[in-house]
Amino acid sequence: MRLGYAWAVFGKEWRDLLSNRLLLGAVAFPALIFAAIPTGLVAWIQVHNLDPNQLGQIQQYIANFPNVPAKLAAQGFIVTNFMAYFLLIPAMVPMAIATQSVIGEKVARSLEPQLATPLEVPELLAGKTLAAALPAVTATWLVFVGYGLVNGAIADERLTRFVFSDVWLVAMATLVPLICLFSVLLGIVVSSRVSDPRTAQQIGGFVVLPIIAVAIAQFFGGQATFTMQQVLIGDLLVAGLIGLALLIGAWAFDRESILTRLA
Amino acid sequence: MIVVEGLRKDFRALTAVHDMSFTVGDGEIFGLLGPNGAGKTTTVRMLAGLIAPTAGQATVNGHPLGDQTQEIRAISGILTESPGLHEKLTARQNLAYYGRLYGLRGSRLRDAVNRYLGVVEMSAHADRRVAGFSKGMRQKIAIARALLHEPEVIYLDEPTSGLDPSAAKTVRDFVATLRTLGRSIVVCTHNLDEAERLCDRIGVMRGTLLRVDTPAGLRRHGRAPTVRVELNGARGPESFLDRLAELPFVTGVKAADSTLVVELADPAHDTPDLVAALVGAGARVTAVAEDAPTLEEAYLSLVGEHGERDTDR
Numbered sequence: 255m256r257l258g259y260a261w262a263v264f265g266k267e268w269r270d271l272l273s274n275r276l277l278l279g280a281v282a283f284p285a286l287i288f289a290a291i292p293t294g295l296v297a298w299i300q301v302h303n304l305d306p307n308q309l310g311q312i313q314q315y316i317a318n319f320p321n322v323p324a325k326l327a328a329q330g331f332i333v334t335n336f337m338a339y340f341l342l343i344p345a346m347v348p349m350a351i352a353t354q355s356v357i358g359e360k361v362a363r364s365l366e367p368q369l370a371t372p373l374e375v376p377e378l379l380a381g382k383t384l385a386a387a388l389p390a391v392t393a394t395w396l397v398f399v400g401y402g403l404v405n406g407a408i409a410d411e412r413l414t415r416f417v418f419s420d421v422w423l424v425a426m427a428t429l430v431p432l433i434c435l436f437s438v439l440l441g442i443v444v445s446s447r448v449s450d451p452r453t454a455q456q457i458g459g460f461v462v463l464p465i466i467a468v469a470i471a472q473f474f475g476g477q478a479t480f481t482m483q484q485v486l487i488g489d490l491l492v493a494g495l496i497g498l499a500l501l502i503g504a505w506a507f508d509r510e511s512i513l514t515r516l517a
Numbered sequence: 518m519i520v521v522e523g524l525r526k527d528f529r530a531l532t533a534v535h536d537m538s539f540t541v542g543d544g545e546i547f548g549l550l551g552p553n554g555a556g557k558t559t560t561v562r563m564l565a566g567l568i569a570p571t572a573g574q575a576t577v578n579g580h581p582l583g584d585q586t587q588e589i590r591a592i593s594g595i596l597t598e599s600p601g602l603h604e605k606l607t608a609r610q611n612l613a614y615y616g617r618l619y620g621l622r623g624s625r626l627r628d629a630v631n632r633y634l635g636v637v638e639m640s641a642h643a644d645r646r647v648a649g650f651s652k653g654m655r656q657k658i659a660i661a662r663a664l665l666h667e668p669e670v671i672y673l674d675e676p677t678s679g680l681d682p683s684a685a686k687t688v689r690d691f692v693a694t695l696r697t698l699g700r701s702i703v704v705c706t707h708n709l710d711e712a713e714r715l716c717d718r719i720g721v722m723r724g725t726l727l728r729v730d731t732p733a734g735l736r737r738h739g740r741a742p743t744v745r746v747e748l749n750g751a752r753g754p755e756s757f758l759d760r761l762a763e764l765p766f767v768t769g770v771k772a773a774d775s776t777l778v779v780e781l782a783d784p785a786h787d788t789p790d791l792v793a794a795l796v797g798a799g800a801r802v803t804a805v806a807e808d809a810p811t812l813e814e815a816y817l818s819l820v821g822e823h824g825e826r827d828t829d830r
Contacts, residue, residue, distance in 0.1 A: 262617035266603065266610075273605040273646075364601040367662065370565050371618035372591045510568045514528060 263381020292336035334479040338469035344434035347390035352441030353454035439499035524573035548716035557705040594668030600659035619666035633661035652679035750801035
């Protein structure tokens with residue numbers, strides 16, 4: 255793998271992305287929504303000085319936050335429980351970018367001239383993967399930092415500590431990039447076989463289902479957030495899926511079948 | 518120099534091309550002429566290292582296909598059937614990107630981009646996004662892209678498609694100058710006029726090469742060259758048929774109304790002798806015109822002889 259070639263592809267993809275406002279919106283919007291909902295709830299509890307006894311079901315989860323006032327415990331639960339949905343950002347955003355990138359090039363027939371150069375397919379895919387993953391990882395990290403700081407500022411600085419816990423720092427550093435990479439690879443595999451971005455995104459959209467399932471299971475299990483063990487298991491699981499996706503990707507994205515399957 | 522021997526490409530049960538053998542010398546423009554689905558693009562894709570042949574072999578400037586495909590890609594420039602530009606990028610950004618993929622960096626890259634933007638007369642539009650370009654403008658940028666890295670071997674698939682006559686002439690003239698620089702050039706085209714004007718030799722293909730020859734040689738394939746002789750006088754053209762049949766350079770003759778249609782081996786050389794013989798026999802000749810066979814006749818004759826193919830590769 256020659257990095258200069260992958261870097262050239264990355265540069266082109268990045269320019270392409272920056273000029274696509276719709277796609278940039280698709281990057282920013284989910285990240286902001288996932289952060290805005292719990293932050294709004296925290297602010298609402300803070301402004302209305304809500305009695306946690308009125309919060310019904312949430313009361314049973316407040317036990318996760320011993321030694322803090324009930325109102326802060328409720329806010330802490332909301333803040334940390336919603337963070338599982340942050341994992342949807344690296345799952346959804348790069349998928350949208352990768353499918354748009356590959357299928358867009360298939361439709362525009364711009365893959366053939368690129369493949370006619372000395373560029374190798376792994377270099378092409380590395381450039382595309384980096385370009386699709388970087389905005390998603392950056393968006394997730396920015397939202398994570400902003401989320402912790404804003405909630406601390408709105409309510410109590412201890413909320414910032416709940417957000418920037420060891421578990422979530424590790425999850426952000428490992429699980430987010432891994433999910434991103436898996437999402438991009440899945441997007442590329444699916445895109446190499448279909449010619450419509452919407453179809454690709456619908457097929458690839460299944461990647462978000464396990465994450466939603468985990469978030470829901472966590473809520474109904476009475477768990478405020480992930481444990482370190484769960485994060486590490488998640489890392490291993492996603493790493494295994496990446497290996498599988500790489501194998502399938504190498505088969506699906508070969509030079510000849512891309513050219514002869516062009517839309 | 519390109520040397521192709523017995524090249525074949527199968528797509529599952531479908532044979533796109535087979536038994537392709539030809540050479541393209543340095544400084545030669547070789548045309549691949551054929552109907553849709555004849556296998557022109559497949560042939561070029563194999564030679565450019567984009568797809569692997571099923572059988573046969575080829576060398577491109579001494580690099581064998583298969584073993585040194587990367588080297589072949591590095592010395593080849595290809596104008597694809599569709600320009601395939603990156604719509605959101607400017608013309609300059611498109612060319613700079615491909616320049617990098619061909620290993621150009623720094624001032625070499627900048628100079629090459631500026632030079633070829635000038636060659637295709639697109640300098641004034643260099644910093645506009647390709648999305649707003651006409652078909653002809655896109656084609657010009659795609660041509661610049663194919664030549665940016667000074668390739669030794671150039672494949673041009675319908676190079677003047679979408680260009681106005683003036684721009685098409687500019688491109689043809691430029692391709693001709695590439696010949697003088699010793700590049701080997703393969704041109705795929707449906708445009709018979711373009712093939713005749715541009716190519717040193719033409720390969721007519723339909724799944725395989727049906728015939729390779731110079732444009733003049735191909736024209737002769739359609740039918741023998743003929744001369745039409747208009748007569749005016751009491752004697753009808755039929756009365757000269759016996760006399761003409763005696764002439765050794767006449768290979769065939771027909772009479773119609775007041776006209777004789779005479780097939781000659783070499784009209785440029787034999788026409789004066791033909792006229793002299795007719796006048797000597799008492800004919801009153803009012804007009805003589807060569808009725809040269811066209812490349813179109815030769816092409817249709819060749820392609821028609823080999824039947825229809827139902828592929829579209």
